[in-house]
Amino acid sequence: MLSQLRDLDLQLLRLFVTVVESGGFSAAQGELGIGQSTISTQMAKLETRLGFRLCERGKAGFRLTPKGEQVLAATRRLFAAIELFKGEAQGMADKLLGELHVGLSEALADEVLERLGAAIGLFRRRNQAVQIELLSAMPAELERRLLQGQLQLAIGYFSGSQTALDYRSLFRERQQLYCGRGHPLFARAPVELAELEPCDGVLHPYRFIVADEPWQAGVSSARSEQVEGCLAFILSGAHIGYLPGHVAAPWEARGQLRALLPGRLGYEIDFRLARHRARSPSEAQRALEEDLLAAFA
Known part of the structure; x- marks a missing residue:
């Protein structure tokens, strides 16, 4: 019985689909590039793995058993799902995902908010699907939330005394x-x-x-x-x-x-961008940091 699906099983299932779509073992030789006896051996391996016959072959010709029909339909769904996964995984490879929680100090000047908006605009033009939350609080509260992992980044007039945090100047x-x-x-x-x-x-x-x-x-x-x-x-x-x-x-x-x-x-007063020194930033966090530093350069 097939309790686990291995790479060899996928190869055998692809061969099975090719045989069915070609109309039999003999007709599948050219498509698969192997001889009829090898195809027959491979099909026998697949049937052994599954625990039942998939097709009848002989003088009467090639035809699927009822279970073979169901396996063919399930196999096509499986391969379609694999292709969908490959497409989505490829899209995710170049896409920024996740959530970002950013703290802001109180009463920021209009030009500071304008630059912050420009940084967010730069970030949104990237290939991304990131949920961003902005939260305003006192500097001590922002540092506390950074230390507790409730924020990934914070902008404020920090004392710089928290050794667990990394600070980079943004503006004065x-x-x-x-x-x-x-x-x-x-x-x-x-x-x-x-x-x-x-x-x-x-x-x-x-x-x-x-x-x-x-x-x-x-x-x-x-x-x-x-x-x-x-x-x-x-x-x-x-x-x-x-x-x-x-x-x-x-x-x-x-x-x-x-x-x-x-x-x-x-x-x-020096306003700085702060983050936790020991926590590895996500790709999205690194990208937003770059855009903030660029906007305030």
């Missing part, structure tokens, strides 16, 4: 210190650096306290991880704090915010 964002219209320094000109010392600053837990940061609050009764929260505190007139330039610009234009010592207290 300008940060500036601001006060709101109701703040005592709003209408004062010029403002001296010493006047900022007693000011109540907005604490952003993830903003990096580094030597390059021009001003650090000595007093803080306001805390927010989100840019929107920082903006609300500053607009209150009770606090000063750092904001991305593109977030503050429309409020400055309306006379609601003022940059404090812009030539001295502004600084830049």
Whole structure:
């Protein structure tokens, strides 16, 4: 009985189909390039493997048994399925497949979103059928999700302290210190650096306290991880704090915010593309990384 299908079985089944389509052993010799006795031997092997006769051959001519008819139909379906598989496998060889989960930092500038869209456009022009999910979160949350395998890639202003993650620079964002219209320094000109010392600053837990940061609050009764929260505190007139330039610009234009010592207290944050160092990226992930780096070059 045929419990497993081997390469030899497929060869014997192909011979069987050729014999049937040729109309018998003798007629199949030219098509198969072997003698009638060899064909007969091969057919006997196939019948032994199956456990029943496939055809009658003799003076009365060649004809299939009822089981032979069923095996012929099943064999044709098998070969059609094999050809379908070969076609699909060949298509998959050059096609990007799977899912990608990408994290984004909050409040990205319009030009950054434009470049991100350009990168996705580049990726979609590849031979691909990939489901992409974009998720916005705080930088610490993005790093946590990368470490837990919930994200493949993330774009944010990371500390770079996670040794398990690999970081590559994408762009830089300008940060500036601001006060709101109701703040005592709003209408004062010029403002001296010493006047900022007693000011109540907005604490952003993830903003990096580094030597390059021009001003650090000595007093803080306001805390927010989100840019929107920082903006609300500053607009209150009770606090000063750092904001991305593109977030503050429309409020400055309306006379609601003022940059404090812009030539001295502004600084830049490096936004980077992060991924897990130890996890082997899929072909789709590598392709999207290439397109992101190209779009932000």
